[in-house]
Every structure is written in structure tokens, then in C-alpha cells.
Amino acid sequence: MALRNHSTITEFILLGLDAAPHVQALLFVFVLVIYLLTLMGNLMLLLVIRADSHLHIPMYFFLSHLSFIDLCFSSVTVPKMLENLLSQRKTISVRGCLAQVFFVSVTAGTEACLLSVMSYDRYAAICHPLLYGQIMSKQLFMQLVWGSWGLGFLDALINILLAMNLVFCEAQIIHHFSCEMPSILPLSCSDVSRNIIALLCSTLLHGLGTFLLVLLSYVHIISTILSISSTSGRSKAFSTCSSHLSAVTLYYGSGLLRYLIPNSGSPMEMIFSVQYTMVTPMLNPLIYSLKNKEVKAAIRRILEKYFQHIGY
Incomplete structure (x- = not known):
């Protein structure tokens, strides 16, 4: 679908983190540290799960996909945020904004599905421990993961195809640090009723x-x-x-509030967005490593092998 309808406006201005230069410098350092911790924590968890054969079970297969999603989730929004914190004009092209909306929707939707899949895995393990191997077969847990990705992609595709028909004519300012569907709909001078219905259905369903x-x-x-x-x-x-319950509370507590409250550009909206796009992806590896005995044991085994290999 062509993007010719967006020719009236070619870029948006992101003013969510507009502040005095010294404050922006502090924010840049703060966001960069969070992003680096997110990258290191999730990459470490991915490597540990892949390297240790004791973790080659459904629970950790799901967790590896959660770590990959968290890497993608942060990488969709944070690099652009860091760029804008260092620049005078905090702009993003309309095409770039729509692309960001799409990938935020894909990762957010997939993570929601994956968290529900992980809760079903915990249900099977705790409520039916003797039948767990039969219930959570390899075929089923593969289908559950790829089904989560498929639903996340389909949901995002429906919303972005409708958004690509919008006409943006005058309003350019997004009172946010990234592009999300609730933030760009008020900027359109065309009929957004179908977009609102699609977004509401996505949020509810x-x-x-x-x-x-x-x-x-x-x-x-x-x-x-x-x-x-x-x-x-x-x-x-x-x-x-307990680890999964902590991750669910962090993610849904902020994500649902962000999409259910009316869009007004208030600081609370940005706080909720920061929570589920930046803070939760950073905390998930800590939650699953510090509160999980099997992951801690796997890290110890890997470190012991490493030190033995180098001669310590």
C-alpha cells in the first residue's frame, strides 16, 4: 500500500523528552545505561539457555523467546530516543514513525501472547505434574510459540494497514518519546473511527x-x-x-494502562510506556536469573567450565 497520502507532512516532532540541555544529557546517560543493561542481560540469558542442556525444556524455550522479544522491544524505540536526546530537532519521518508503530505492536502483542503461554506451562507443571510431559509436548510448545509470533504480527498488520491510509496535514507534534498508535491517531485530519475500533479491539481481545x-x-x-x-x-x-508472576505484573500493569487511558500527552502515559518498553525488558533477565535456582545453577556450571578451560 502506497504512502502517498502522507505527502502533506513528511515528519513528526517527538517532544516527550524535551527539557533543558543539562537535563537531556542526564537523561541520555540514564537511558543508555538501561539499554546496555537490557542488551547484556537478555543476551546473557539467551546464551545460558542455549549453552546448558539442563535448560532445554519448554519453560526455558519460552523464556529464550521472551528474552529475544525484549531485545527487539527496546531496540525499536530506545536508539531513536537516544538520538533525539542529543539533537536539537527531535524529529522522525512519517514512514519511520509508522514503521516504529508496527514493530512496537508486533513485539508488544507477541510478548502478551507469550506470557499467557508461559502461564499455561506453569499451570501444566504445577497442577498436572505427572502428565506434564504429555501435555507440553515438543509439537505443542513449538506451535504455541510460533502462534504467539503469528498473532502478534497479524494484530500489528491490521492496525498498520489502516494507519497507512490516514492523512496527516497540520499537527506535527507528538507529546511522547516514541511513536505509538494512541499518539499518532489524534494528529490525523482524516476519519480515524476505523482505526480507533481496530485499536480498541486489539487492546481488548x-x-x-x-x-x-x-x-x-x-x-x-x-x-x-x-x-x-x-x-x-x-x-x-x-x-x-514467582518469576513469571513478577514479569506478568510488570508488563500488564503498565501496558494495559497505557492503551486503555485516553491519550492526552500526560506524564503518566510516558511513565507507563517507559515501564513496559524499557524497564520491564531490563528487569526480566534479573527476575528470571536472581529468582530462579536452575538458571543460577546453569550460570555456575558455565563459569566453572570456563575457568577450567582457561586453567584456573
């Missing part, structure tokens, strides 16, 4: 739908944990899903 699946899984998980008689048994069962 994709966002709330996956959240309800997570919630349903955890209702069964918590019920099963509470029925365990021994305290040590309950503690062990809860520890296997």
Missing part, C-alpha cells in the same frame, strides 16, 4: 484476552498450591512460578 488467560491459569495454580499439605511443598511450587 489481544491485551485483556491474554491477561484473562494468565489470570485463569494462576487461579488454578494458586488453588493447587494452597491444597499442598507441607509448607516446603507449597514454597517449592510457588518458587517455580
Whole structure:
């Protein structure tokens, strides 16, 4: 589909992080540190899962895809944000903005699906431990992962195809640090009713739908944990899903609020966006490594092999 309808305006101005020069310099350092930690943490988790055969099970297969998504999620928005923090004109082309909207939607939608898939995996492991191998077969967990990517891509494609027909004529300023669908729709001087309906359906069906699946899984998980008689048994069962529960809370708590509250350019919108596009991808590797005994054991084994190899 051609982009000729956007010829009236060729670029947008991102004013979400507009501040005094010294403040922008501090923000640049802060954002850069977060981005580098995100890259290092998720790459480390990917390498550990790939290198240690003890982690070649469905739970960590899902986790490796979550780490890859978090890498992509941050890389869609943060590099442009860093560029704008160093430049006088904080601009992004209309084509670039639409591309950013598309990739944010793909990664956000895929992560939502993947988190619900991971909650189902924890449900199968805790509620039906003896049947776990049959329930979570290799064919099923491969289908669940690629189905998550497919749904994320389809959802983003529908919204971006509708957005590519919009005409942007006068308003250029986006009161945000990145391009997201709720931020660009008010800038259009054409009819956006179909876009709003599509976005609302995406948020309700994709966002709330996956959240309800997570919630349903955890209702069964918590019920099963509470029925365990021994305290040590309950503690062990809860520890296997506490990391995932933390990741779900961080992601859905900010993501759903960002897309459900009316777009007004308020600081709260940017706080929610920073939370799920930057902070959550940085924290996920820490959550899954520091709170997970198997990952910590795998890191120790890899380090021991490495030091043995170099002669220490």
C-alpha cells in the first residue's frame, strides 16, 4: 500500500523528552545505561539457555523467546530516543514513525501472547505434574510459540494497514518519546473511527484476552498450591512460578494502562510506556536469573567450565 497520502507532512516532532540541555544529557546517560543493561542481560540469558542442556525444556524455550522479544522491544524505540536526546530537532519521518508503530505492536502483542503461554506451562507443571510431559509436548510448545509470533504480527498488520491510509496535514507534534498508535491517531485530519475500533479491539481481545488467560491459569495454580499439605511443598511450587508472576505484573500493569487511558500527552502515559518498553525488558533477565535456582545453577556450571578451560 502506497504512502502517498502522507505527502502533506513528511515528519513528526517527538517532544516527550524535551527539557533543558543539562537535563537531556542526564537523561541520555540514564537511558543508555538501561539499554546496555537490557542488551547484556537478555543476551546473557539467551546464551545460558542455549549453552546448558539442563535448560532445554519448554519453560526455558519460552523464556529464550521472551528474552529475544525484549531485545527487539527496546531496540525499536530506545536508539531513536537516544538520538533525539542529543539533537536539537527531535524529529522522525512519517514512514519511520509508522514503521516504529508496527514493530512496537508486533513485539508488544507477541510478548502478551507469550506470557499467557508461559502461564499455561506453569499451570501444566504445577497442577498436572505427572502428565506434564504429555501435555507440553515438543509439537505443542513449538506451535504455541510460533502462534504467539503469528498473532502478534497479524494484530500489528491490521492496525498498520489502516494507519497507512490516514492523512496527516497540520499537527506535527507528538507529546511522547516514541511513536505509538494512541499518539499518532489524534494528529490525523482524516476519519480515524476505523482505526480507533481496530485499536480498541486489539487492546481488548489481544491485551485483556491474554491477561484473562494468565489470570485463569494462576487461579488454578494458586488453588493447587494452597491444597499442598507441607509448607516446603507449597514454597517449592510457588518458587517455580514467582518469576513469571513478577514479569506478568510488570508488563500488564503498565501496558494495559497505557492503551486503555485516553491519550492526552500526560506524564503518566510516558511513565507507563517507559515501564513496559524499557524497564520491564531490563528487569526480566534479573527476575528470571536472581529468582530462579536452575538458571543460577546453569550460570555456575558455565563459569566453572570456563575457568577450567582457561586453567584456573
